[in-house]
Amino acid sequence: MxxxxxxxxxxxxxxxxxxxxxxxxxxxxxxxxxxxxxxxxxxxxxxxxxxxxxxxxxxxxxxxxxxxxxxxxxxxxxxxxxxxxxxxxxxxxxxxxxxxxxxxxxxxxxxxxxxxxxxxxxxxxxxxxxxxxxxxxxxxxxxxxxxxxxxxxxxxxxxxxxxxxxxxxxxxxxxxxxxxxxxxxxxxxxxxxxxxxxxxxxxxxxxxxxxxxxxxxxxxxxxxxxxxAGINSRAELAAAEAQWQAFRREEAMAEGATLKAPETVFFSYDTQLGRDVVIEPSVVFGPGVTVADRARIKAFSHLEGASVGEGAQVGPFARLRPGAVMERNSFVGNFVEMKAAVLGEGAKASHLTYLGDAEVGAGANIGAGTITCNYDGYLKYRTVIKEGAFIGSNSSLIAPVTIGRDAIVGAGSAVSGDVADGDLRMVRGEQIVKPGWADRFHDAMKKKKAAAKRER
Known part of the structure; x- marks a missing residue:
């Protein structure tokens, strides 16, 4: 030796x-x-x-x-x-x-x-x-x-x-x-x-x-x-992949990770896992992923070029793309996508959200359906959401924009200007009510349709 x-x-x-x-x-x-x-x-x-x-x-x-x-x-x-x-x-x-x-x-x-x-x-x-x-x-x-x-x-x-x-x-x-x-x-x-x-x-x-x-x-x-074993065909390539994955799964469990259904988890050559990490079924790791101690990756999630902090939770059905960073005890839930974004300590985006080119401060809450609008067709822009901010459901944050500390964005808002610390911002169109208008519309259209049939 x-x-x-x-x-x-x-x-x-x-x-x-x-x-x-x-x-x-x-x-x-x-x-x-x-x-x-x-x-x-x-x-x-x-x-x-x-x-x-x-x-x-x-x-x-x-x-x-x-x-x-x-x-x-x-x-x-x-x-x-x-x-x-x-x-x-x-x-x-x-x-x-x-x-x-x-x-x-x-x-x-x-x-x-x-x-x-x-x-x-x-x-x-x-x-x-x-x-x-x-x-x-x-x-x-x-x-x-x-x-x-x-x-x-x-x-x-x-x-x-x-x-x-x-x-x-x-x-x-x-x-x-x-x-x-x-x-x-x-x-x-x-x-x-x-x-x-x-x-x-x-x-x-x-x-x-x-x-x-x-x-x-x-x-x-x-x-x-x-x-x-040599690799000369697609079938032998698949066998080599299976061989490598089987070895890596055994290694991951030996080093202190829990794999709920090992045969359904796919690692990349450089995946790094901490101790007491829990990985649920059907999780895929692309290159460049690190997962810290006690984090949990829930089922059907896909991670690539991402960092998951200690105690953080991902998924189910979440996607972390390159540049995604989840800090300690942060959380993303089902159908949340992150790209070139940082989710601060204890911050959460529970469902149906896109965070791209964004920085989310500690303890912030991102409501369902929130989108950071980061691309105008030519250039990318950054969204900053400071500590403790609350973003209401179905909000569009049109970058570049900053949401201040402890600020609130009302549900359904399209925010294109900065929001100061502690402010409430609601951006909604005026609600107009016309009594009986729908009934009159339906009656007129039914008569029009009947007349058209008679003419035929």
């Missing part, structure tokens, strides 16, 4: 991903709100790599835009197999004398501790030239097999189609991930041939070449086969 020697991560992401049937590059499809490539790179970053190189091909512009300056890229064109793909990284690693860890952009859940184990095994006493990550699935199917002894020393790597019955009985399979010293790995890659049915250069061949030289190669076995 030491892993002191510096290493470079080479991530293969040149495949076209045709089975996804998508204009979006395969490795950029999100799992829990984060591209699968970024899931993998987050694990790599925990080990502080000296360099990161992503091998790209079709759709390279998308990957390069997603990576920014977080990693170097190199192009594989044409695509002649996995060994050929890794070779393309050699120029980016010119002069690098550390270790190289080969990963796949569509295998996003490899744990940092697994990567570290591979790198550490590379520097064990027997000094293997290559280390392979193996796994033992419930059904080995047609995976390539890793034939190794009890110490993990590899005797042979064999593709399923080339394996004997005895070799196929081996349950240790090749994940495709491997590690090697840079000088060794690239020297071996130059010796890989393409004399096979596909005419491609296969990465596992470096192991057999090294063994043929009389050098040791070793296998490290993961105890969680799911971490090496």
């Amino acid at each position: 030491i892993q002191k020697r510096e290493f470079a991560a080479v991530i293969l992401a040149a495949g076209k991903g045709t089975r996804m049937k998508s204009d979006l590059h395969k490795v950029l499809h999100p799992i829990a709100g984060r591209p699968m490539l970024h899931h993998l790179m987050a694990g790599v970053d925990l080990l502080e790599p000296a360099r990161k190189v992503v091998v790209v091909g079709a759709g390279r512009e998308q990957i390069e835009a997603a990576l920014g300056d977080t990693a170097r890229t190199c192009l594989q064109d044409p695509q002649l197999g996995t060994a050929h793909a890794v070779q393309q990284a050699e120029s980016e690693l010119d002069g690098f004398e550390g270790d190289v860890l080969v990963l796949y952009g569509d295998v996003p859940f490899v744990r940092a501790e697994t990567m570290r184990a591979m790198l550490n095994r590379l520097h064990a006493e027997d000094a293997p030239r290559v280390v392979v990550l193996g796994f033992e699935p419930k059904d080995p199917l047609a995976y390539g097999r890793v034939i190794a002894d009890g110490t993990g020393r590899i005797d042979k790597m064999v593709e399923f189609k080339d394996a004997s019955a005895e070799e196929r009985a081996c349950r240790l399979c090749n994940s495709g991930l491997m590690a090697g010293r840079a000088s060794d790995l690239f020297a071996l890659l130059r010796r890989v041939g393409n004399d096979n049915a596909q005419g491609e250069y296969y990465l596992p061949d470096v192991v057999n070449i090294a063994i043929g030289d009389g050098d040791a190669c070793a296998v490290v076995t993961t105890d969680a086969p799911g971490e090496v």
Whole structure:
């Protein structure tokens, strides 16, 4: 678990991903709100790599835009197999004398501790030239097999189609991930041939070449086969999402949150929950949500880019959009939407309300049907509602506007000017009553309709 020697991560992401049937590059499809490539790179970053190189091909512009300056890229064109793909990284690693860890952009859940184990095994006493990550699935199917002894020393790597019955009985399979010293790995890659049915250069061949030289190669076995599951189709993407969500739900409950119906709650990769948080059924967390201790998220609520304070309550059927901040013990109820708005301590908006580009002070009460009218078709404007203010039902607050401390806005008002502290503001049209007018109208229209029928 030491892993002191510096290493470079080479991530293969040149495949076209045709089975996804998508204009979006395969490795950029999100799992829990984060591209699968970024899931993998987050694990790599925990080990502080000296360099990161992503091998790209079709759709390279998308990957390069997603990576920014977080990693170097190199192009594989044409695509002649996995060994050929890794070779393309050699120029980016010119002069690098550390270790190289080969990963796949569509295998996003490899744990940092697994990567570290591979790198550490590379520097064990027997000094293997290559280390392979193996796994033992419930059904080995047609995976390539890793034939190794009890110490993990590899005797042979064999593709399923080339394996004997005895070799196929081996349950240790090749994940495709491997590690090697840079000088060794690239020297071996130059010796890989393409004399096979596909005419491609296969990465596992470096192991057999090294063994043929009389050098040791070793296998490290993961105890969680799911971490090496590749994603090549929409169905496998859905399975990966389910796998991630199941893990996160268990983690959330282990850390002190109550999930009333765990299988119906969906987290994002960065959701943060405090202790004694209660989450009711059918709640969805988008990216960027923090929930403080003892808050309660009621059923059928959707949160994204929002902060929920200690003891606050959300929902049911509420929506918190980016920039929504609920302070301690505040409350939003059913069919309330917040966006770029702060709801102060103890303030409440119980139902049927839109708070956009707004600041609501502590203890304020927002009546049903209240809307902050924040957009004129061109620009956004802010509404400020100060501490203790009371906004009557069905009010429209036309921004920019400030409602003063302890002020009252009468129900049904359309407020376009500031309201001073402690004032009452009612903005309503004059009520006009015309006795008998409706009866006379109905009689006249009935006669008109009857005359029209006779004319036909």
